Amino acid sequence: MANLKKTLGLAAAIAALTALPAFAQDAKLSGADTAWMMTSSLLVLFMTLPGLALFYGGLVRTKNMLSVLMQCSIITGVVMIVWVVYGYSLAFGSGNAIYGGFEKAFLAGITPDTLSGTIPEYVFIVFQMTFAVITPALIVGSFAERMKFSALTLFSILWVTFVYFPIAHMVWGGGYLGAQGAKDFAGGTVVHINAGVAGLVGALVLGPRLGFGKENMAPHSMTLTMVGASILWVGWFGFNAGSELAADGIAGLAMINTFVATAAALVSWCAVEGMARGKASMLGAASGMVAGLVAITPACGFVGPMGAVVLGLIVSPICYFFVTTVKSKFGYDDSLDVFGVHGIGGIVGAILTGVFCAPSLGGTGYGDGVTMAHQIYVQIEAVVITIVWCGVISFILYKIVDMILGLRVDADSEREGLDISQHGEAAYHS
Amino acid sequence: MANLKKTLGLAAAIAALTALPAFAQDAKLSGADTAWMMTSSLLVLFMTLPGLALFYGGLVRTKNMLSVLMQCSIITGVVMIVWVVYGYSLAFGSGNAIYGGFEKAFLAGITPDTLSGTIPEYVFIVFQMTFAVITPALIVGSFAERMKFSALTLFSILWVTFVYFPIAHMVWGGGYLGAQGAKDFAGGTVVHINAGVAGLVGALVLGPRLGFGKENMAPHSMTLTMVGASILWVGWFGFNAGSELAADGIAGLAMINTFVATAAALVSWCAVEGMARGKASMLGAASGMVAGLVAITPACGFVGPMGAVVLGLIVSPICYFFVTTVKSKFGYDDSLDVFGVHGIGGIVGAILTGVFCAPSLGGTGYGDGVTMAHQIYVQIEAVVITIVWCGVISFILYKIVDMILGLRVDADSEREGLDISQHGEAAYHS
Amino acid sequence: MANLKKTLGLAAAIAALTALPAFAQDAKLSGADTAWMMTSSLLVLFMTLPGLALFYGGLVRTKNMLSVLMQCSIITGVVMIVWVVYGYSLAFGSGNAIYGGFEKAFLAGITPDTLSGTIPEYVFIVFQMTFAVITPALIVGSFAERMKFSALTLFSILWVTFVYFPIAHMVWGGGYLGAQGAKDFAGGTVVHINAGVAGLVGALVLGPRLGFGKENMAPHSMTLTMVGASILWVGWFGFNAGSELAADGIAGLAMINTFVATAAALVSWCAVEGMARGKASMLGAASGMVAGLVAITPACGFVGPMGAVVLGLIVSPICYFFVTTVKSKFGYDDSLDVFGVHGIGGIVGAILTGVFCAPSLGGTGYGDGVTMAHQIYVQIEAVVITIVWCGVISFILYKIVDMILGLRVDADSEREGLDISQHGEAAYHS
């Protein structure tokens, strides 16, 4: 996606819809790219179900386990339907600088023979669909253990419609931010900062969990969290190397960077913990993995492997500082640190992308006449626009949902746990 | 597989074995198709181990967990051996309208250079092998928590030999049903209806579990069931998009349909539950996923994405009605609802394939001169033949195994649990 | 890798670095091979995290669960960094017969356009990197439940530097063993014998766990072990079929062999257990899977599917004999049978590769003028060199680490469990 040639090619394709024959001449299906992109698409689904669901689920208490799994599942279900009904069109239709319009609603005019670059457009659609799914799923970590299931479902539909689709359009669909030259190879801004900010707003609007800071809220299964983090890593190659939309050398670059930045962030989180408290924990290692994955996401096709290692080494201490010191300072209850890891990690990655893509640092370089300073400026601009857009609209959407359905379960239901109170079942029996 | 051109190409290839040079001229290995089909093959193994094993295992009580995992494992082991020894030959040898004969027993005459269409024949063999494995593994859900391990092993070998291989030959191997024009893209009939019917017969022959309807038989780990369902979904892209045997636009179509039909079925199961009892459960969402996957299986290469959504929306309420109302009405103990989900979901999918492949509904259309009514007729014919063939022969095989080894463990072993009594170990310790 | 043409091609490529243009003419990127190798690389990561981590983790007691997960995680992190810093260069640089030198340290001179055969060199690097990661991770099973985390980390870095990289260079990087004609398609020697021997030495140096042979040390979750074994199987297709470095007929051969040898070993372990103690266990089936996977690793691109079945049938009884009878005879505490399964399985596989690659047994044949006897001789030579090199150096490294940090935790920490004492957290809460 971040492959500008391809993005432009796509934009051109859209523009050329009225002049289809000319376009059809150029494009030819590549079986290899198709094979890779089908694999990438299923990998990103794998990230959400069961990857993210387990990563988050392991971190909550037993009584709320199923609620997390269910939230990830229902988001997957409804967002996919929304995507083919109007989401794809809003994000990737021609439209204006902010919204893509409804010309491709219900996937009108697309057949198995329609291409998007070198792959079937259906494959491009599903690949993008998995991104639209995982982004709202990431948010659930911030208000875990207290949100109503019905409210979550409604919020997710509204949120992708008014936050995700426009931002995706602005960055990838031919809209404002892409045109500014912001570099975001695989969705650091669109996915991670976006989810992180929406999560922070959610945590503030809903307020802390009952007993927060007093009761023991230790993860019910660190094992599942580790499995989830590992699956996220494995699936993330679809996310990052898949964002090249082809099986080529840049995809290979994105892949090696996704390996080594994550490895470095894992190690540096362990190192920081080791220094700060004498022991490296599994939760630390898992958090480091995710922080590294988040940070390399915007950068993975632009920086060199050594830049990726440094990026990974840097991001963990910063996120560590946020989830330990900053959060407890401000006292908000971002249950599973969506903001601290995805938001902060995404911001660090977005800005450092502007640094490490310098050829002198092993990167693939800047656009014609663009300096590092200018690139960093553009990166920050994209970050700020995302934060503001996402923060304001998410806040409004939470309030609307609160008025319609109520965001939060009552105290007794929260004490009993969401599994019983919201879903009428328990995660484990003997 | 259901790709008729390819199936015919394959049949031709088989027929042309005596005229190999002519065939060899046309065929050329496609690296892209090979890459995708290798990926697809391992995805279908992933569906069985650990996907299906966890989906089923999570649903039984702790004391029977390992028995389910072991049943899935041993079936995987023995059916793979049977497959390369004679199964592939029986299913895909030239033979007659019902059986393929023994010409390719022990994979005679096949080398790394032998092609099947555009991929190495070895890859075609393993892809088909994974289907032969998962089908009997699906059955174990119906008589879970009471069947002897030795009996299960023997039954599985007999069942693939006398039920699966002939039906696979009839549908895909150049036999009777394929010739009738029945549309089954990825195995709705061969895999799901087949397994569902064999499961129902098994549940009836073995009788209900001790304490059925009285004791609490709640799933020991809904978490594992959710993980299993998610893995099934991820792996199913190998199953469905892999059945195109190529990385092309139709594979892309099969993939998008496998995404959206499943999403729709997940949502509609939750919606039905929400209306019926006020709460949507994780088991419901997982069941919806599987029902959607089953239903789209025969249709995935023939219908459009909107048809797939509708198909998904329809199948869940029907399966829900079966696993809640019908089953309790008749009082049989299909422990994990193999018939209610795979059997019924498969039948719904097979028949609706005849409907939604209509071009007016976004489908890829019918054969020359075939009307929707005729196609539906042919679909029903294939369903009925499968039900009768599978039902009768499965019944006989259960009885034979019962005479030789006894199908069911004694009451004390059942109370103690199959893990200790059949395998001498326990799933969990501290 | 074991594909000699390719290995030579690679060696040639390295040699030709000064004559790059000539080389560049021949080489052309294959999208299909790239797609398959990217998939293979992520599959091998999947084997380690979470596959191997769960396989091992399930086998330890609850109180040591996280320590196993952490050991696998930290090895993944540090070895990846070491690999791009100097490991790849030591293993695959031109160098001498034993070491590859530092010319490619920090991946100097490699860009997204650099090819290795038909794939981007970056992809080759990550594929090989995943092998370098899983090998030391395999070792941790032997001294599980008693090793210090800091000692493990240091040992792993030293071990890959002084044992793994040289042996990888000798076999695959243009060094001594490859030149002798030893056949090792996917790493039976480099990975499995190597890890098995290092594990045995570790178990001997650290001594048995407190309470070994007296207390109940039953696996805390056979479920997780089964999941781990299944993931290993699924990921192993990347390991084995990926070692062809291309999506072609030999990759297909490696794949079918990896299916059927594993199936056969699974069945034969169950059969042996069934005969020896009347019951087949899940741990037996999982052990059989891994033994089969290990044994087919060196052979998978050289033998026919029927040879693979026989190889699988043979390996399980031999490993079974080691983990039950031999181990208890000698009384060493190889906690999770790294030597008994990986070491012995690897040796059996390496030697039988020399047998079953005979064309008369369905194999792809020997080099010009090489007899079966000579091939077996060469195979044994490679095994012995690996055992001696690895055994001696590993022993020295354990002793060095013991002097610097101490290898083993104190008795109270061991009783309390490594999760609390080394990592300050517990795997499960309610």
Added chain:
Amino acid sequence: MKLIIAAIKPFKLEEVREALTSIGVRGMMVTEIKGFGSQSGHTEIYRGAEYAVNFVPKVKLEIVVADGLADQVVDTIQKTAKTDKIGDGKIFVLDVAQAVRVRTGELNDDAL
């Protein structure tokens, strides 16, 4: 008041609870325990290591009742939990000096 402690087979729990409810018992505490007795355990083997599991899963009930009800409770448990197979369990009766309901502070028989 009496405290009645009973170890029974797990699958009998529901039946016993219902029988007790029907004779007027209004509360109890239930714990999953490992029982050791004449009913023998089983052997598990993990890769050659043999573990004798000497304990069998049981459920322990603890019920406090007014003195007058004690005999009937013992009797009901004994009759309902019985399967005539070894390992059916035991019932023990102890004296209780005082009982308090946390919610209200009510004492003794009123607290039950």
Added chain:
Amino acid sequence: MKLIIAAIKPFKLEEVREALTSIGVRGMMVTEIKGFGSQSGHTEIYRGAEYAVNFVPKVKLEIVVADGLADQVVDTIQKTAKTDKIGDGKIFVLDVAQAVRVRTGELNDDAL
């Protein structure tokens, strides 16, 4: 000495433990139990099969104290565990004949 057995709501455990520590209690045994009483359970449905879960999760404390401390312990538990909602729990007091500290062999009040 007295054995004080209390069934309380799980989320009250920490608070009660702290309150008891502050009045001089130096040890206890804590067990997760399933409680049955007037507080009703809930219903779970799994694919049409309905299971009435009649038990609610509780925590059981067992504390042995010198006779003189017993009343204060009962009182403290009652006050601290109370939420005024049904299901707050019960406290029972039994007589203990003897106490021994394993490590030292000390007896009775010295063992506590």
Added chain:
Amino acid sequence: MKLIIAAIKPFKLEEVREALTSIGVRGMMVTEIKGFGSQSGHTEIYRGAEYAVNFVPKVKLEIVVADGLADQVVDTIQKTAKTDKIGDGKIFVLDVAQAVRVRTGELNDDAL
């Protein structure tokens, strides 16, 4: 009859069970508990949130024996479970009014 309640270190369970069997104890109930006492727990940190785990895992034995055997049982447990380290556990003895074997209805000493 006496009810002997003992909290011991989990890894001592097998040893104690064997020692008791050898002096004629024929049954017991075993529960995994969380112990609170002078042996301190540990601290766990999860992403900056610190949890003091004040409880240490212990195993509780409950054994009913004839009056004559009680002293020997207490003694055996004390000697076998002892490691001379803090947290070795406690033993308490209570009077039992009645015992019943569910299978046969046998009473008191015959029921044990």
